[in-house]
Amino acid sequence: MAAKSFDLIVIGAGPGGYVAAIRGAQLGMKVAIVERENLGGICLNWGCIPTKAMLRSSEVFHLMHRAKEFGLKAEGIDYDLDAVVKRSRRVAGQLSGGIGHLMKKNKITVVMGEATMRAKGKVSVKTDKGTEELTAKNIVLATGARARELPGLEADGKLVWTYRHALEPVHMPKKLLVIGSGAIGIEFASFYNTLGADTTVVEVMDRVLPVEDAEISAFAKKAFEKQGMKIMQKAMVKKLDRAKDKVTAHIEVGGKVETHEFDTVISAVGIVGNVENLGLEELGVKIDRTHVVTDECCRTGVEGLYAIGDIAGAPWLAHKASHEGVMVADLIAGKHAHPVKPESIAGCTYCHPQVASVGYTEAKAKELGFDIKVGRFPFIGNGKAIALGEESGMIKTIFDAKTGELLGAHMVGAEVTELIQGYVVGRQLETTEEDLMNTVFPHPTLSEMMHESVLDAYDRVIHM
Incomplete structure (x- = not known):
């Protein structure tokens, strides 16, 4: 089968990839986008958007309990976890469908499947129907990242969850351990704690939300503790003993190992870039700790190959990926590029x-x-x-x-x-x-x- 030819191929349809594709199309390029799972990527389907929908439910629940303060009456306040989850999935679905519409509107060819780069400018996509060959002078890698799994703390979906399991919980945690207090960990801790889970957060650094200003971290910690969360700083989960319906966590804190029992554990210990099986090493792309090494304009050093978003390293934020997507499309079209300065990118965490x-x-x-x-x-x-x-x-x-x-x-x-x-x-x-x-x-x-x-x-x- 003859290869289909394009001006630009984008691999990955998350907030970096789909934005790069749209900007490329706006600039008159013939664009293809390859996605192996869902249009909108992790952000729309399993990250930013559904978590905000769930957090909104917990925020309203929290406010209902405060009705009396506002001169209102609310009795028999309760929640339906399945309905909360269903709403968050509906919100995610609506937005993912919206991306499909944007692709059509901008005449972007969508190829659902797994991409591999056979050679410079050549992309092979394994689809349901076989293999499709695509060629383009310019290729943008926007394959994102996934949850980091530490040895012994691997998720099983029943007792030990990643963010993905936490978005479609098999049960409501009664006693919850959250490992890691970055944005993902603290947002889930906030959600489940508000709904009544007895929540403990373990953070290896000397404070929660460790990338934030120390004063803000200290203020947030006090607020979390006031809400009943237990915060363990400078602490490390050494191992998890799993039984039928409980997990015993061995937590090292202050040089001593303590054991605590939980019915659910959420692991939120960072992310790793999706760099495997793309053919990057063969092309001579430099990879450092699961992230593609790029210059300030997202160039990989291989002619015509760019990497944007989470795969290109910190900060791991959707809005950074989107901005890079636009910048790279502009660069390819010969326009003036505006490199992203990490210190000019805002970080937002939607805990309470x-x-x-x-x-x-x-x-x-x-x-x-x-x-x-x-x-x-x-x-x-x-x-x-x-x-x-x-x-x-x-x-x-x-x-x-x-x-x-x-x-x-x-x-x-x-x-x-x-x-x-x-x-x-x-x-x-x-x-x-x-x-x-x-x-x-x-x-x-x-x-x-x-x-x-x-x-x-x-x-x-x-x-x-």
Whole structure:
């Protein structure tokens, strides 16, 4: 069978791949996209979107319990876990179907199957109906990543779960152990804890949410503990003994090994890139710890071959992948490319309370030698936060004392994942403290705290 020829082939239809394909089509290229499982990738089907749908259910459940505070009555409050899961799957399905529509609209050829690169510019796809051969001068790798499994802590889907099992639970955990307190671990801990699971989180680093600013981590930890979570820091799960309906975890903490019993364990100890069986080594692609090595423009060093998103390394965020997808398509079309600066990408965690950040932490800014000014503002000083019944939280901003550059912003509290974008835009426009101080923020809004935090860094705070 003759090979089908394209200008661009994208391998993987997650938020990096499908966006690269659409941008390529917009620029007049003939594009094919290869996907072995679901359009939309992990993010839409088994990650960002369904977890947010589930977390929304737990948030509403939590608010129902607070009805009395708002002058409302709600009795016999309960949940139906199957219905919660069903809603999250429906949301994911709706969005995945939407990607199919976008592919059609942009005249992108979708090939469902497993891709291998036989040679430079040649892709072989194993489909239900046999093998399809595709050729293109430019190929974008967007194959994403999967959950890391540590020896002895492997998932079995019954007692020990990955994020995927946690999205379609076979039972409601009564006593839950979450290994790892990054975004994935802490979001599931938050969801199941809110629904009543007795939840313990084990983190090997010295604090929960270890990539966040230390002050924000400490604030979040207090909030989690107040909700009944047990947090074990500088701790490591050495092994799991599995019985019929329980798991005994051997946890090393402070040089001693303790044993604790659980009925469910969620392992969230990071991810590994999907680099296998693609033919990368034969093409001379460099791979470092399961991630493809690229330059700042996502070039692999093999002519016409690019890698974007999770497969190309940290930060492992959907929005980073999408931006890289657009950048690579622009680059292929001969347009000016805008490389992604990792410190300009916001991180958002949808636990309760939410956490969001962009730029350098206070410790990192100091380590880089900046003379800094730091501002803080608490939710308790904000009218809208009090009206919402969300008085717990804080916003922290870090500036370069010499130039007024906004070096970093860190938040914990209600809706901060929406607020962070104000600072992201500010950093992109190279705003200074003066610009932010002279901006009129609407009242009453949570965003006023962003203004106050900036003012505080320069000893001009009004409402504190």
